Structure formats: structure tokens, C-alpha cells
Amino acid sequence: MPVGTRPEIVKLAPVVDGLRGAGHGVHVLATGQHHDEVMAGGVFTDLGLVPDERWTLTGDEAFRVGTMLTGAFRSVADHRPDAVLVLGDTYTVPLFALAARRFGVPVIHLEAGLRSFNPTSMEEVDRRVAAATAALHLAPTALAARFLADEGVADDRVRIVGNPVLDVLRARGVTRRPPEDRDGIVVTAHRAGNVDDPARLARVVAIVRRLAEEVGPVVFPVHPRTRSRLDAAGATDVLDHPAIRLLPPAPFPEMVDLVAGARAVVTDSGGLQEEAAWCGVPVVVLRRSTPRWEGVLDRTSVLAGLDVDRAVRAAAAFCAPAAQARVAGVPCPYGDGHTAERVVRLLGDPAAVGRLALAEPDLVHWTPA
Numbered sequence: 001m002p003v004g005t006r007p008e009i010v011k012l013a014p015v016v017d018g019l020r021g022a023g024h025g026v027h028v029l030a031t032g033q034h035h036d037e038v039m040a041g042g043v044f045t046d047l048g049l050v051p052d053e054r055w056t057l058t059g060d061e062a063f064r065v066g067t068m069l070t071g072a073f074r075s076v077a078d079h080r081p082d083a084v085l086v087l088g089d090t091y092t093v094p095l096f097a098l099a100a101r102r103f104g105v106p107v108i109h110l111e112a113g114l115r116s117f118n119p120t121s122m123e124e125v126d127r128r129v130a131a132a133t134a135a136l137h138l139a140p141t142a143l144a145a146r147f148l149a150d151e152g153v154a155d156d157r158v159r160i161v162g163n164p165v166l167d168v169l170r171a172r173g174v175t176r177r178p179p180e181d182r183d184g185i186v187v188t189a190h191r192a193g194n195v196d197d198p199a200r201l202a203r204v205v206a207i208v209r210r211l212a213e214e215v216g217p218v219v220f221p222v223h224p225r226t227r228s229r230l231d232a233a234g235a236t237d238v239l240d241h242p243a244i245r246l247l248p249p250a251p252f253p254e255m256v257d258l259v260a261g262a263r264a265v266v267t268d269s270g271g272l273q274e275e276a277a278w279c280g281v282p283v284v285v286l287r288r289s290t291p292r293w294e295g296v297l298d299r300t301s302v303l304a305g306l307d308v309d310r311a312v313r314a315a316a317a318f319c320a321p322a323a324q325a326r327v328a329g330v331p332c333p334y335g336d337g338h339t340a341e342r343v344v345r346l347l348g349d350p351a352a353v354g355r356l357a358l359a360e361p362d363l364v365h366w367t368p369a
Contacts, residue, residue, distance in 0.1 A: 001026055001085050002072070003051070004033030004092030006043050007165070007271045010252055012087050013047040014167040015110070018340035022348060027079060031068055031092045032057040046252050047168070065091055072099035080105070083356055086130065087111050087164075089291075094129035101133050106356035110343070111163060112137035113144030114270075114291035120193070127291070135356045138343060140334055141294055157355060161342040162335025165271060169256065169278050170337030176280040177260055179324035184216050185315060186262040189286060190223035194268050194306065198233050203306040204286070205235050210312045211266065212243035215319060219258055221247040264318045266311060273301060278337075280328040282318035284311050294333035299326075 001016060003009050009030075019026050030044070030051040044051065055071055057064040068091060076084065076099045084100040086093045087110040097107045109130040116124050131137065137153055139145040140163040148158050189195055189204045204226075212218045220239070222230070230236045239246060250258060259265055260279040265272055268286040273295055276283045283301035295301030302318075304311035317323055346352050 002029045002031050002075075002092050002096045003087075004031040004068075004090050005088075006252070008087050008090065008092065009043045009049060010047065010168055010271070011111070011164045012085075013049040014164050014171065014340040015085070015087075015343055016049060018344040019347065022344045024344075024347065027052050027081065029075060030054040031071070033064075033068070033090055033092050042251055065095070068092065069095045069099070072096045073102065076100050076103050076105055082106075083108050083135075085110060089114065089123040089126040089130070091126065094126045094133075097130055097133040101358075104358055106135040106358060107133045108136045108138065108347075108356070109134035110138040110161070111140055112158070113139040113141075113146075113148040115144075115147045116287075116289045116291040118289045121289075123291070135358065136352070138346075140339075143294060143297075159342070159346055159352075161346070162337075162339040163274055164335075164339040164343075165274050166278050166332065166335045166337040167340050169275065172253070172256070174256055174260060174278065176328055179263070179321070179328050182261055182263045182281070182324070184262055185211050185218045185319075186258050186265045186267075187211065187218055187220045188223065188265075188267045188269050188272060190226050191268045191287070192225070194286060195223075195226045195229045198229075200306055201229055201233055201235065203308055205230070205238050206308045207266065207286070207306070207311045208239060208244060209241060210308060211315055212241050214312055215316050216263065217243045217245070219245045219247065219262075221250045221255065221258070223249060263324060264315050266315055274332075274334045277301075277330075277332045277334055280330070280332075282323065282327045284314045284318070286311065292334070298330050298333055300330050 003012050016026050016028055028051045032055040057067055072095045083106045084096055085108040086096050100107045114127055118124055137148055137158045138161045139158055142160055145158050145160050187208055194204055195201050208218055208220055259276050259281060262281055264282050265276045266284040270292055273283050273292045277295055285301055285303050288305040302314040304314055
């Protein structure tokens with residue numbers, strides 16, 4: 001089971017624990033895609049997940065991706081597992097999916113069916129590669145399952161299981177705080193499309209500054225990528241404001257505590273949309289599309305892109321008492337905190353396991369309609 005980034009580590013930890021507890025042999029491989037110790041190193045310790053194998057990636061993006069693909073081929077060839085379970089939409093997913101299929105090993109895709117419909121998104125490409133290679137698609141929601149059906153994935157290869165990040169929150173006793181006990185805005189921004197371009201980064205900075213001036217105090221845990229871009233652009237001084245608190249990347253438990261105690265989250269992160277929904281906290285999404293449409297449909301999140309006025313207005317509207325009460329009363333649409341249990345039951349079901357087998361179809365006598 002390869003894990004590449006901090007969100008993958010968090011989400012797969014309860015699944016690994018559940019599978020091992022049920023007697024399944026699980027080989028956990030940390031691919032090193034999040035090589036920054038601040039972003040990934042401490043998460044293994046926080047969640048009690050000890051990788052069986054850890055890679056260290058060096059060089060530029062092309063070299064790291066090539067190294068991962070080479071390692072994926074060698075790992076699957078050496079271990080010959082019964083299946084490779086991947087989660088999400090980072091480089092780790094398609095690279096291991098391709099390696100698995102090369103050696104005839106079935107792929108199980110957890111968090112399957114998410115679609116942003118953004119053709120410029122590398123994550124969207126990764127999701128579609130996973131869909132094309134997976135033998136079993138574990139969708140978090142009914143909407144994700146519907147997207148898979150629309151793409152022609154057979155119903156008997158799709159199961160709705162929820163999102164395992166919520167298992168972690170439930171196990172840690174994270175509950176919804178009364179709106180009157182919350183304060184301030186939590187902001188995060190890390191996506192290359194938002195922070196690598198100086199003009200777009202300037203809009204992120206403007207949003208943070210105006211939130212502090214017009215809505216309320218802002219806590220901004222700064223991703224390493226974002227920190228380097230802010231420093232290079234000389235933009236950090238603009239965020240020097242008494243109502244803005246810049247933090248280093250927060251360990252997972254501290255980040256969850258920040259989210260649970262906020263009146264709103266303003267972010268380009270996908271995982272924070274799920275965690276905020278569990279906590280009943282509204283989200284302003286700094287993207288023009290999202291693979292997590294359930295929050296948009298529930299009106300607990302709003303797509304703002306990097307439109308400064310729209311983002312600030314949406315955050316202000318969400319911070320009004322009536323909106324706080326409404327969002328706090330909407331059930332989390334991404335799962336109930338029992339995903340790992342469903343995955344364990346499913347992989348213990350001989351009928352489900354039987355569907356993992358790959359076989360060449362006999363189309364000798366087939367003719368197109």
C-alpha cells in the first residue's frame with residue numbers, strides 16, 4: 001500500500017490498522033512524495049503508522065516522478081501482492097496503478113470517482129488514470145459513484161464507503177463546537193496554480209489581508225511551497241497585520257483543532273473541505289472548481305477562485321450568526337467515520353475479492369453494433 005503525501009498518510013492509517021487487525025498482510029511503502037519532514041514526517045508518529053519501507057526522493061519533479069515509477073515497478077514485481085490499494089489523486093496513485101497493471105495485479109482505488117471537471121488539473125488526470133486501471137472503485141459518496149457510472153464503470157465494481165479521514169476525526173473524538181464558541185478564519189493555500197504565479201499569489205495575499213481587515217482575525221499556517229513563494233515575491237510584509245497570525249505548517253492534530261474552532265475556513269485544500277464539513281464549519285474554496293461538490297450542493301462551501309471580493313464576501317456571509325447555525329446543522333456529506341470498517345468487510349468478502357481478478361475478454365466473435 002503506497003502512501004505519498006500527508007493526506008494519504010492520514011487517510012490510509014485507519015485502513016491499514018483495520019486490515020491488519022483483521023489478519024490481512026499489509027506492506028506500507030512511503031514513497032517520499034511529500035519529502036518535507038514538516039509536512040509528512042511527524043504524521044506517521046501522530047497516527048501510529050510505521051511504514052515497512054521508506055523512499056527518499058531527490059532532484060527535480062521529473063527526476064522524482066521517474067524514480068517513483070521505477071521504484072513502483074520494482075516493488076510490485078518483487079512483492080507480487082494480491083492487490084495494490086491506492087488512495088486519492090497524487091503522482092503516487094497513477095504510477096503504482098500502472099506498475100500493478102503491468103504485472104497483472106489488481107488495483108483498488110479508495111476515494112474513487114472524485115471529479116473537478118478541470119482539464120488543467122494534474123490531479124484530475126491522476127484520478128482518471130486510477131479509474132481506467134482500477135478493478136474495484138471505493139467511492140466516498142453517492143455522487144462520486146454516479147460520476148463513475150457516467151464514465152461506464154460497472155456497478156458491481158463500485159462500492160460507497162465514505163472517506164477515511166473522518167475515521168481519524170471520529171477516533172480522536174473531534175466533535176462540532178457550538179458556533180458561539182468559535183472565532184476567526186483559518187486560511188491555507190498551497191496549490192501550484194495559486195501560489196507559483198506571482199499575480200495569483202498577490203490575490204491570495206490580498207484575500208488574507210482583507211479578511212483580517214473586514215471579517216475577523218486570520219490564522220494562516222503557511223505551506224513550505226507558499227512560504228518560499230511569499231519570500232521570493234517580498235510579499236510577507238503585506239501580511240504583517242495585528243489580525244493575521246502566520247504559523248509554520250501545523251501538525252495534523254493542531255490543524256484539526258484550528259479548523260474546529262474557526263468560524264470559517266478559506267482554502268484551496270481538498271482535505272480541509274472534508275475535515276471542515278465534519279466540524280460543521282463553512283468553507284470558502286479558493287478554486288473555480290472542486291472534486292468535492294457535496295459541500296457546494298449543501299451550501300456549506302462556496303467556490304470563489306481567487307476573486308478577492310467574492311472570497312471576502314462569502315467568508316463574511318458565512319460568519320453571520322444565522323449562517324453559522326445553519327451550517328452547523330448540516331450533516332457531513334463525506335462519510336460517517338466508519339470507512340475503514342467497510343473496506344475491511346468488503347475485502348473479507350469472497351464475492352468482492354473474486355471481482356478483483358483480471359482476465360482477457362474473448363471478443364473473437366464480437367462485431368460492433
